[in-house]
Every structure is written in structure tokens, then in C-alpha cells.
Amino acid sequence: MATFFGEVLSVFSRAVDDEEEDDKEEEDEEDREIKRELEKKREVTLTWSPETSAAIEDSPEHRLSCSSLILAVGDNATGFVSSHILSSGSWEVSGHITLWNERCREHAPRSDTTPSSCVFYRCITDPTVILCQCFCYVAEDQQFQWCEKVLGCLQKDNLKVTILSTCPVSDYKTPESTYNLPVPFLKVLKTKHYTNGTPCGPLEQPNIADGLPAAVMAHCQVWRIPAIYYQCYTDITKLDSVTMEAFRSVLSCQSMSLLAAKSENILETLRNSMRTTEVQSNLYI
Structure with a gap:
């Protein structure tokens, strides 16, 4: 095909263009389907027990009355609450969360065969x-899903949130040598x-909180919920009795002492x- 100036232009078949557009639409639809499947697979699922679900339905706002939410994240934090709080026997399983990601391993609560990544308990003597x-x-x-689904089910009036978690001492930023620090130690963020009041010193800048504790703290800050985060710096990542003991000062707080x-x-x-941990870490058993 020639133009007014004599140059020759390529002629494209409309049929070819239509085929390419159809292929592109099919690829786009396939990509969207894959994305939907991934989003569904990574969805955070919260399931309450029948008793807790009934309490939520019976409330005027369809939210669970809660004066204190205690969140323990990681082996040593969950080990601490198991030994120092849950062992009182005054607790019952009220729900669980299941989720999947590349680093998540499913855990099952002893009283329930449903695989769970998070387990919720309500105090028998004080259900709030x-x-x-x-x-x-x-x-x-x-x-974000976790925060919306969990905190979205709780009444925000008079609610206080306490978070416990651990962090490698190598992540602690200080002008001093970490070799001289009394590991493990607690820092607090409010x-x-x-x-x-708090039983330990504040988390200094430029240290930061990350992961689920940071997401919960950000949610509480936006919704004006009083929240405190105890971050334990330790040099042992696995379950450790000394690291768990570092959280003991948290129990001196008025809301936790009872x-x-x-x-x-x-x-x-x-x-x-500790006996279970030793058995699991022994390659010859």
C-alpha cells in the first residue's frame, strides 16, 4: 500500500488482529482466575464456637463483649501464656483461625481436631x-484480614489489647554492643x-515493630483502642524457658495479675x- 509520499506501509490482516485479541482476552481471564484462586487460598478464616457465636448474635451490635484481648505470637510467647495463664484451667476454647501461606504450618488445638493457626480462649470466670x-x-x-476479622468481632468500648512476641536480639539497634545486653529483655510499645504504667522501658527509635503485632497496633491506633506491645529480644529462637520467663513481669500489670x-x-x-521440645529436637528418636 502506498501513501501520498510514495512510502510503502505494511498491511495487517484484521483476522490476525482479532485472533491476537482473543488470545489476549483468554490469557487475561486465565490470569484473573489464577489470582482469584490464590486470594481464596490465602483467605483468613475465623470460626467461633457455637457458644461464642450465640453471644455475638445476642449482642445489640452483633459483636462480642470484650474488656481485654491478649495476643501471643510465636513459640516463646505462646509457651509463656500456656504455662503462666492457661494452665490455671479457667479457660475454654472459643474459636480458631485457619490460614495458609508459604511459611505457615498448621497446628491443631488439643481439644479440637480442626487444624488451626490461631486458637482463641475465653476466661470462664470472666468471659470478657x-x-x-x-x-x-x-x-x-x-x-489486614486478620485484624479486620478478629477485632471487627469485638466491641471497642472499654477494650484493651495486650500483645506478646519475640524478636532476635541481633535486630535490636543500639549504639552499645549487644554483647553486653542482659538477654533476654523486654521493650514496650504503646x-x-x-x-x-509499664513494667519495662519503651522501645527506642530507630527500632521498629513488624509482622502481625505491628498490624494489630496500627489497627488499634486508628480505632483509638488502648494497646500495648511487649517485644522480647532474645538470642534463642526455639522454645526456651529463660525467654519465656522474661515475660513474667507482664503479670505484674493490674489487668494481667488476676x-x-x-x-x-x-x-x-x-x-x-520443655520435655516435648527436647524429644522433637532429638534426631535419634
Whole structure:
């Protein structure tokens, strides 16, 4: 085909163009389907027990009455609440979360055969106190879902949130040598509306919180919920009795002191936990 100036232009068949457009539409639809499947697979699923679900339905706002939410994230934090709080026997399973990601391993609560990444307990003597053990890694794209589904089910009036988690001491930023630090040690981060005293010093800049604890703290800050985060810096990543003991000062807080288990229950649970850990880490068993 020639133009006014004599140059020759390529002629394309409309049939070829239509075929390419059809192929592109098919590829786009296939990509969208894959994306939908991935989003569905990575969805955070929260399931309450029948009793808790009934309590939510009976409330005027269809939200669970809660004065205190305690969230333990990671092996040592969940080990601490198991030995120092849950061992009192005054708790019952009230729900669980299941989720999947590349780093998540499913855990099953002893009283339930349903695989769970997080397990919720309600205090029998005070049903407005809820404790959550999060055993797994919650990916960045799942943290917003987690916060919306869990905190969205709770009444925000008079709610206080307490978070426990651990972090490698190598991540702690300080002008001093970490070799001289009394590891393990606690640092605390509070939202603007948390006004109570703390048993340890604040987390200094430029140190930061990350992961699920940071997402929960950000949610509480936005919704003006008093929240406090205890971050334990340790040099041992696996379950460790010394690291768990570092959280003991948390029980001195007024809101936590009444939840502490008896010393004999604590010791027995600690022995069982450490014995199980030793067996699992022995390659010859």
C-alpha cells in the first residue's frame, strides 16, 4: 500500500488482529482466575464456637463483649501464656483461625481436631477476657484480614489489647554492643490511648515493630483502642524457658495479675513443654 509520499506501509490482516485479541482476552481471564484462586487460598478464616457465636448474635451490635484481648505470637510467647495463664484451667476454647501461606504450618488445638493457626480462649470466670495464641507466620497480605476479622468481632468500648512476641536480639539497634545486653529483655510499645504504667522501658527509635503485632497496633491506633506491645529480644529462637520467663513481669500489670496461674501448675506445664521440645529436637528418636 502506498501513501501520498510514495512510502510503502505494511498491511495487517484484521483476522490476525482479532485472533491476537482473543488470545489476549483468554490469557487475561486465565490470569484473573489464577489470582482469584490464590486470594481464596490465602483467605483468613475465623470460626467461633457455637457458644461464642450465640453471644455475638445476642449482642445489640452483633459483636462480642470484650474488656481485654491478649495476643501471643510465636513459640516463646505462646509457651509463656500456656504455662503462666492457661494452665490455671479457667479457660475454654472459643474459636480458631485457619490460614495458609508459604511459611505457615498448621497446628491443631488439643481439644479440637480442626487444624488451626490461631486458637482463641475465653476466661470462664470472666468471659470478657479473650486470649489468642498465634502459632504461625501471618503474611503481609493476610495481616489486614486478620485484624479486620478478629477485632471487627469485638466491641471497642472499654477494650484493651495486650500483645506478646519475640524478636532476635541481633535486630535490636543500639549504639552499645549487644554483647553486653542482659538477654533476654523486654521493650514496650504503646498506642496513644494506652495510659497505664509499664513494667519495662519503651522501645527506642530507630527500632521498629513488624509482622502481625505491628498490624494489630496500627489497627488499634486508628480505632483509638488502648494497646500495648511487649517485644522480647532474645538470642534463642526455639522454645526456651529463660525467654519465656522474661515475660513474667507482664503479670505484674493490674489487668494481667488476676490471670496468673498457680506456681505448681506453671512448673508442671513448663516441664511438659520443655520435655516435648527436647524429644522433637532429638534426631535419634
